[in-house]
Structure formats: structure tokens, C-alpha cells
Amino acid sequence: xxxxxxxxxxxxxxxxxxxxxxxxxxxxxTGRLQAGRHFTVKEIAELYGVSATPVREALVDLAAQGxxxxxxxxxxxxxxxxxxxxxxxxxxxxxVLEGAFGRMTDAGSMGEIPxxxxxxxxxxxxxxxxxxxxxxxxxxIGYDLRFWREIAALGGNPxxxxxxxxxxxxxxxxxxxxxxxxxxLAGLCWAxxxxxxxxxxxxDTAAAQRIVYAYNDHYLALMDKLAGARPGPES
Numbered sequence: 436x437x438x439x440x441x442x443x444x445x446x447x448x449x450x451x452x453x454x455x456x457x458x459x460x461x462x463x464x465t466g467r468l469q470a471g472r473h474f475t476v477k478e479i480a481e482l483y484g485v486s487a488t489p490v491r492e493a494l495v496d497l498a499a500q501g502x503x504x505x506x507x508x509x510x511x512x513x514x515x516x517x518x519x520x521x522x523x524x525x526x527x528x529x530x531v532l533e534g535a536f537g538r539m540t541d542a543g544s545m546g547e548i549p550x551x552x553x554x555x556x557x558x559x560x561x562x563x564x565x566x567x568x569x570x571x572x573x574x575x576i577g578y579d580l581r582f583w584r585e586i587a588a589l590g591g592n593p594x595x596x597x598x599x600x601x602x603x604x605x606x607x608x609x610x611x612x613x614x615x616x617x618x619x620l621a622g623l624c625w626a627x628x629x630x631x632x633x634x635x636x637x638x639d640t641a642a643a644q645r646i647v648y649a650y651n652d653h654y655l656a657l658m659d660k661l662a663g664a665r666p667g668p669e670s
Contacts, residue, residue: 451485456493458483463502464604465573466611468513475510501605516609518662524609525651528602535590536644548589553636556585560628567628570620576607582628589635610654613661625653 459479462468480490494511497503503511516524559582566575583603587596614620627646634642 452489452492452496455479455483455485455490456496459493459497460500460502460604463497463513464576464607464611466615470513470515470608470612472513473506473510474512478510500601502608514608516605518609518658521606521609521658522655524602524606525655528599528606529648529651531595531598532644532647535592535595536640536647548635548638552585552589553632556582556589556635557629557632559585560632563628564626567624567626568622570623572611572614572620572624575624576611579628580604580607586631586635606654610658613658617661623657625650 459468476487476491476494479494480487483490494503495505498505498511502514504514506512559578563575563578563582566572566578580600580603584596584600587599590596614623617623627649631643631646631650634646
């Protein structure tokens with residue numbers, strides 16, 4: 436894990452709490468802090484050279500996001516997601532999106548989307564697609580999450596955005612170890628981000644829905660294949 440996130444200047448307790456949470460979240464997302472890993476507040480505080488209070492608050496925040504499990508009197512553990520969890524999370528995401536797309540269809544369009552918002556999400560799409568095609572997993576994860584956050588934000592409901600982002604992070608946490616076990620990732624992950632931007636920019640709700648479902652289907656099939664190839668039981 437990296438050194439202290441507080442290095443380089445003084446910070447408030449709240450900002451330090453966020454820096455620690457962000458650093459640990461990145462470690463979990465990239466698989467450097469692996470599922471099942473146990474640790475204590477004291478261990479993390481000593482690692483980062485900070486007091487226990489912001490560390491404890493950061494760990495509780497990550498537990499609330501579903502990335503850590505709190506172990507009574509023992510500390511924390513990086514949550515293990517099963518293949519069944521992965522499929523159920525994708526199903527939950529799909530159900531929410533069906534409702535959102537249904538509302539857009541009833542309204543007759545996606546509504547007016549500012550050009551600046553389209554330009555911003557297009558930049559995320561281009562970066563995510565490049566990373567997917569070249570197999571740069573760490574870069575892909577960062578841009579893919581930003582891309583979907585911005586796409587979801589276009590709908591204007593922050594609660595839906597928060598839910599979808601949380602589920603998407605958790606599905607990446609499950610997928611990363613399986614993907615890292617592959618000899619080559621170039622072209623393996625979904626890279627049609629720009630197609631979705633074009634559909635959104637054109638106000639084509641039906642096309643956008645098809646592309647989003649294709650994204651979900653791609654990862655369901657890919658994880659089914661990779662999990663099936665992994666030795667040992669997977670529930």
C-alpha cells in the first residue's frame with residue numbers, strides 16, 4: 436500500500452479522512468488490497484503515519500460502501516464478492532436502468548443535454564475505450580467509473596447516480612482478480628463507450644438502452660467464462 440496520503444502539507448481531519456478512504460478504495464479496486472485481507476485501524480494508522488480517528492472514520496465509510504466488512508473486536512476485512520454476488524449486482528443495476536429508460540421513453544426523449552456535458556463525457560469515453568483496447572486495466576477502471584458517473588448524472592437524480600456508482604465499484608472489485616489472471620487484456624473489456632455518448636447526444640433512448648444492456652451482457656458473459664476457468668468452487 437502507498438505512503439501517507441497526508442504527505443506534503445497540513446489537512447483537516449475531514450479531508451484526511453477522505454484522502455485515506457480514497458487511497459484504500461483505490462487499493463481495493465485495483466486488487467492490490469485483496470479480498471479477504473484483514474487489518475486493524477492501528478495498522479493503517481501506522482502505515483500512513485496518522486492518528487486513529489480519521490482512519491477509523493475512513494474505514495467505516497468504506498464499509499458503508501460495501502467494500503469492507505467490520506469484524507467485531509478484530510478490525511476490518513476486504514469484502515469477498517462471489518460470482519453469484521456479481522450476477523445479482525448486475526441484475527440490480529439493470530432493474531434500476533430499466534426504470535430510468537422507461538421514464539425517458541414515456542417523456543419522449545432524454546431531455547436537453549448541455550453541449551459541455553456531452554463534451555466532458557466524450558473525453559472520458561475516449562480515454563476508457565483506449566485503455567480497454569490496449570489492456571491497461573488500472574487506467575480503464577478509473578475512466579470507466581468516471582464515464583458512467585457522468586452518464587448517470589445526465590439523468591439528474593443523485594440518488595440513482597450514487598447507487599449505480601456503488602454497484603459498479605463492487606462489480607469491478609469482483610472482476611479485477613479474474614482479469615489480472617489473464618495473460619493479455621487488450622481488447623478483452625468492453626470498449627463501446629463512444630457509441631453510448633453518440634446515442635445520448637442524438638437523444639436516441641432506444642439505442643442508448645441497447646448499448647447499456649450490451650455492456651452488461653458483455654461483462655456477464657466474460658465473468659462467467661473467467662470464473663468457470665478458475666480452479667476451485669465459486670458460489
